[in-house]
Every structure is written in C-alpha cells, then in structure tokens.
Amino acid sequence: MGRAVLFAWQAAFSLFIILSLYWYLGHDQLANVHTPPSSFPSHGASNHQDGNQTHLPVSSTPDKTLLTHTRTTVSVIHTPSAAPTLAVIKPAPGKTSSNDVLPLSNRTAYVHTIIHPEDKTLPRLECPPFNSSRYDHLQAKEAGGEVNRPTIQYFFALNIRERLSLLPRLMGSIVEAIRFLGPEHCVLSIVEGNSDDGTAEVLEALRSELDALHTPYYFNSSVINPKKGPRIEKLAELRNLALAPMLDPQNAHLYDHETNTTVIFLNDVAVCPDDILELVHQRRFLGADMTCAMDWTYAGKDPTFYDVWVARTLAGGDSFFEIPSDGNWNSAWNLFWNEPTARQLFSAKQPFQVFSCWNGATAFTAKPFLENKIKFRAPREGECMQGEPQLLGKDLWWHGYGKIAVVPTVNLEYSDEKGKQIKDAKGFTSQLVGGEGNEDAIIDWKISPPEKVKCMPDYAHQYFEMWNATQRGDNTEKTTSKPS
Ligand SMILES: *[C@@H]1O[C@H](CO)[C@@H](O)[C@H](O)[C@H]1NC(C)=O
Ligand SMILES: *[C@@H]1O[C@H](CO)[C@@H](O)[C@H](O)[C@H]1NC(C)=O
Ligand SMILES: *[C@@H]1O[C@H](CO)[C@@H](O)[C@H](O)[C@H]1NC(C)=O
Ligand SMILES: *[C@@H]1O[C@H](CO)[C@@H](O)[C@H](O)[C@H]1NC(C)=O
Numbered sequence: 001m002g003r004a005v006l007f008a009w010q011a012a013f014s015l016f017i018i019l020s021l022y023w024y025l026g027h028d029q030l031a032n033v034h035t036p037p038s039s040f041p042s043h044g045a046s047n048h049q050d051g052n053q054t055h056l057p058v059s060s061t062p063d064k065t066l067l068t069h070t071r072t073t074v075s076v077i078h079t080p081s082a083a084p085t086l087a088v089i090k091p092a093p094g095k096t097s098s099n100d101v102l103p104l105s106n107r108t109a110y111v112h113t114i115i116h117p118e119d120k121t122l123p124r125l126e127c128p129p130f131n132s133s134r135y136d137h138l139q140a141k142e143a144g145g146e147v148n149r150p151t152i153q154y155f156f157a158l159n160i161r162e163r164l165s166l167l168p169r170l171m172g173s174i175v176e177a178i179r180f181l182g183p184e185h186c187v188l189s190i191v192e193g194n195s196d197d198g199t200a201e202v203l204e205a206l207r208s209e210l211d212a213l214h215t216p217y218y219f220n221s222s223v224i225n226p227k228k229g230p231r232i233e234k235l236a237e238l239r240n241l242a243l244a245p246m247l248d249p250q251n252a253h254l255y256d257h258e259t260n261t262t263v264i265f266l267n268d269v270a271v272c273p274d275d276i277l278e279l280v281h282q283r284r285f286l287g288a289d290m291t292c293a294m295d296w297t298y299a300g301k302d303p304t305f306y307d308v309w310v311a312r313t314l315a316g317g318d319s320f321f322e323i324p325s326d327g328n329w330n331s332a333w334n335l336f337w338n339e340p341t342a343r344q345l346f347s348a349k350q351p352f353q354v355f356s357c358w359n360g361a362t363a364f365t366a367k368p369f370l371e372n373k374i375k376f377r378a379p380r381e382g383e384c385m386q387g388e389p390q391l392l393g394k395d396l397w398w399h400g401y402g403k404i405a406v407v408p409t410v411n412l413e414y415s416d417e418k419g420k421q422i423k424d425a426k427g428f429t430s431q432l433v434g435g436e437g438n439e440d441a442i443i444d445w446k447i448s449p450p451e452k453v454k455c456m457p458d459y460a461h462q463y464f465e466m467w468n469a470t471q472r473g474d475n476t477e478k479t480t481s482k483p484s
C-alpha cells in the first residue's frame with residue numbers, strides 16, 4: 001500500500017472515530033476533551049500554609065493526578081495542537097501514531113532509562129542499592145511447586161497524568177521491583193489521564209519491555225473534564241479502572257485465594273525500589289491488611305505531612321496533625337499531638353496502626369476486592385464528605401481488615417528534586433531498616449476501630465462521625481456522592 005493511500009485510509013478512519021465519539025459523548029463531553037488540563041493546579045501549587053486556604057487537597061491524590069474517565073473503549077489522547085482535531089487512535093502495541101508529542105529518540109531515551117536502573121541519561125532521584133536478602137522472602141514462588149502456574153501475587157496500580165519527568169524514577173523503580181519480585185507473578189495496570197506531555201507515549205512504549213518480562217501490562221487512557229461532576233466519585237472510578245483487570249472474570253484463574261495478592265497502588269511519587277519492597281515486606285511481616293508510606297510536601301522550608309485530609313489515627317480517629325478552622329497548617333510539625341502511642345512509634349520509626357491512610361504509596365490485600373466486598377467509592381447520602389482512600393479504610397475495617405499500618409521508614413515526595421530533599425531529611429528506606437538497632441518491630445493489633453472518626457468536609461467544618469456511619473452489609477452498591 002502506498003503512503004498516500006495509507007494516509008487517506010488513516011484520515012478516513014480518524015474521521016470515523018471522531019464522528020463516533022461525537023455521537024457517543026455528545027457535544028458537552030466533546031468540548032471537554034479540549035479543556036486545558038492546566039486549569040488544575042499541580043501538586044504543591046496550593047499553599048497549605050496559607051491561612052486563608054479553605055480548599056483541601058481532595059483525597060490523597062494530588063490535583064495533578066486527577067484523571068478523567070472515558071466511557072468509550074477508544075482511547076483519546078489530547079493533542080497540544082491548536083487545531084481541534086481531537087482523537088488519536090491508541091496505536092497498536094509497538095506501533096506509533098503520527099500525532100506523537102515526543103520524538104521517537106526521546107521516547108527511546110525514557111524507556112532505556114526506565115529499564116536500566118544504572119542509566120543516567122535522564123535526571124532522576126538516585127536511589128542507593130538495597131539489601132536484597134531482606135526482601136528475598138517476597139519473591140514469588142510457583143505455587144506448590146507446580147509447573148507454570150503464573151498466579152498473580154503483586155498487582156501494581158497507578159493513576160497518572162502529565163508526569164513525564166517523573167517517569168524515569170517512578171517507572172524505573174516499579175520495573176526494578178517487578179524484576180525482583182518475579183515478573184510473571186506481577187501485573188502492571190496504569191490509567192493515564194489525557195496527558196499531553198508525552199507521558200502516555202512513554203508508557204505505551206514500555207509495553208514491549210513488559211511483554212519481554214512476561215508481565216501482563218494494562219495501559220489505558222481516560223478523558224473527561226475533571227472539574228465537572230462529583231470529584232471523589234470520579235477519583236474512585238479511576239482507581240477502580242486501574243484495578244479492573246484484576247476483577248475481570250476472564251482473569252479470575254490468575255488470582256486464587258491462596259495467593260494473597262497484594263495491590264501496590266502508587267501516586268506519582270519519587271519512589272525508590274526499596275520503598276515499594278519495604279511496604280510489601282511490612283505487609284507480610286506484620287500480617288497487615290494494608291501498609292502506607294508517609295508522604296510529604298515542601299510547601300515551605302520544612303516538609304509537612306501531606307495526606308492529612310485522608311489519614312486518621314487509631315486511638316482518636318483524628319487527623320495526624322491539628323488543623324484549626326481557619327485552615328492553617330502551623331501545627332503540621334506536631335504530628336500525633338493527641339495520640340502518644342502513634343507519636344512514640346512514629347519517632348522510633350516503627351510501624352503503627354491507624355484507622356486510615358494512603359500517603360502516596362500503599363500495599364493492601366486484594367482479597368475483599370476479589371470477593372466483591374469492597375471497591376473504591378464516593379461518600380453515600382448522609383455520610384461525611386471524605387476522600388475515597390479514607391472510605392477504603394472505613395470499608396476495610398467494616399469487613400474485618402483493620403490491620404492498617406503506617407510504615408514511617410518510607411518517606412516520599414512528589415518530584416525527584418523534593419524526593420531528594422525528603423530522603424536527605426528523613427533517610428532512604430535502606431538506611432533506616434535492617435541491621436543493628438533497626439530490628440523489625442511487630443504491632444500489637446487492635447481489633448476495634450475508634451468509635452468516632454474526624455470528618456473534615458472542609459477546614460471550617462470539622463466534627464466527629466461514628467466510624468461506621470451509613471455502613472450497610474455491602475459496600476459495592478451503587479453510591480451517590482453529595483454535591484461539593
Ligand atoms: C488572608 O487572611 C489575612 C488575614 O488573616 C488577610 O489580611 C488577607 O487579605 C487574606 N488574603 C486573602 C488572599 O484572602
Ligand atoms: C480501557 O478502559 C475502558 C473503560 O474506560 C474499558 O472498557 C477498556 O476495556 C479498557 N481497556 C483496557 C485495555 O484495559
Ligand atoms: C528530546 O531530546 C532532546 C535531545 O536529547 C532534548 O534536547 C529535548 O529537550 C528532549 N525533549 C523532550 C520533550 O524531552
Ligand atoms: C540484610 O538483610 C539480612 C536479612 O534481613 C540481614 O540479616 C542483614 O544483616 C542485612 N544486611 C545489612 C548490611 O543490613
């Protein structure tokens with residue numbers, strides 16, 4: 001087929017797709033496809049320490065990871081061109097489309113860096129080597145010595161949007177962790193949100209590398225106006241989309257009950273391989289249902305704990321630090337001010353139980369998801385307006401999975417540069433674990449949640465709500481969210 005013919009064919013097909021989308025989405029949604037994503041502040045853009053701040057970081061997902069949900073099976077990639085040609089058909093694996101943002105040579109450089117831990121072509125947070133014998137026990141083994149039963153033990157899930165420069169570190173660490181844990185026992189599932197900086201192209205270009213590792217790779221793009229409609233509901237939907245391959249009945253044979261599949265759900269954080277492995281190690285060592293890192297933001301000179309809207313302590317069901325009704329973060333230094341146990345364990349860098357956490361990176365049991373007891377959701381009618389990760393904590397407790405712990409040796413920020421700052425301030429995970437004086441400590445798990453949990457629809461309105469408010473037998477029913 002000549003080039004011209006091929007081009008004409010492509011053009012015709014693109015037009016068909018555009019028209020189909022137009023028909024499918026309707027005018028409003030189509031217009032939204034072109035809504036500049038820059039209308040969403042990036043992480044840290046909203047200064048938490050501004051005393052006038054009343055808008056909370058909604059959910060633990062920083063704004064920039066706000067993704068959009070598409071109701072079509074056709075992936076739409078936003079093109080930066082001013083022309084309103086909108087749709088690019090997601091290229092078949094290995095192929096590239098003609099509307100690429102990122103030149104092929106750049107894409108190749110990203111992929112090369114991601115798959116080669118030592119590669120220094122592109123800048124990224126440098127992670128020290130880790131003690132592999134600490135994590136040996138996590139390496140997937142063939143179940144019962146059976147030949148080739150590739151059950152999935154680790155499910156990596158990500159929602160990401162426009163974080164090209166972070167990919168060498170974030171994806172590099174994920175690939176390294178996957179290699180270490182046993183590639184054919186890992187799945188990588190990414191839902192990308194209409195990035196126009198080349199993030200999607202690099203992630204698509206990674207496919208052949210993951211194929212070579214025999215790691216099932218699900219990569220999907222989503223489009224919608226993230227500002228439109230109920231935000232938490234959309235975030236929950238996006239998280240559920242990332243988990244969807246695990247819940248697809250066609251894949252059921254890959255997740256048997258013996259496997260104890262761990263979901264590793266990561267924000268767009270500058271994460272090292274051992275940060276990931278430590279969360280998984282602690283989940284197994286502690287017998288935890290969920291483990292979380294600590295995430296930080298450098299809004300000023302000193303780092304402050306970031307996920308304060310979502311995380312709740314065990315004893316009082318309170319936020320990790322106190323935020324008065326004017327919304328200032330002046331007490332951010334005073335973590336666990338009203339919970340001595342958490343305070344003491346935190347300063348000893350030992351894991352402690354909480355009511356809820358997410359904190360940029362988390363490892364949790366897939367079981368209640370596989371059993372259809374839990375999914376990410378928005379608040380119900382009459383339920384405190386809260387982020388989907390806090391609701392996950394609540395639902396986990398409700399179904400008897402209350403062994404939720406923060407692992408204070410894992411400290412994360414949201415860029416390479418600030419990641420280095422936080423590692424300099426708190427230490428790399430490998431410097432803080434193992435060896436003399438750093439023996440792993442167990443947790444004295446409590447079986448009851450706090451009676452009441454702090455509800456913070458916004459800083460000016462804070463009150464305590466029964467931990468189990470509005471819970472019914474089943475959390476997977478259709479939920480509605482309150483208008484925000
Ligand atoms: C923030 O609050 C201070 C008083 O606390 C006030 O002087 C200032 O004008 C406010 N700034 C904005 C942007 O509202
Ligand atoms: C991508 O997401 C859509 C829903 O938005 C889903 O129907 C489709 O199966 C997904 N594709 C892949 C490859 O996961
Ligand atoms: C692509 O690579 C060239 C050469 O290394 C570099 O100068 C340019 O900034 C890169 N572009 C992007 C978008 O990364
Ligand atoms: C590495 O991990 C193993 C197993 O946990 C431990 O025995 C050893 O002391 C560790 N080595 C260092 C240098 O921390």
Ligand SMILES: *[C@@H]1O[C@H](CO)[C@@H](O)[C@H](O)[C@H]1NC(C)=O
Nearest residue numbers: 143257258259260261284287
């Ligand atoms: C799975 O978890 C159960 C209970 O938590 C435990 O008894 C079993 O050893 C675990 N299996 C694997 C393969 O880790």
Ligand SMILES: *[C@@H]1O[C@H](CO)[C@@H](O)[C@H](O)[C@H]1NC(C)=O
Nearest residue numbers: 449450451466467468469471
């Ligand atoms: C909620 O939990 C409390 C204990 O914290 C219990 O007394 C109460 O019966 C529970 N309510 C429901 C509806 O389960």
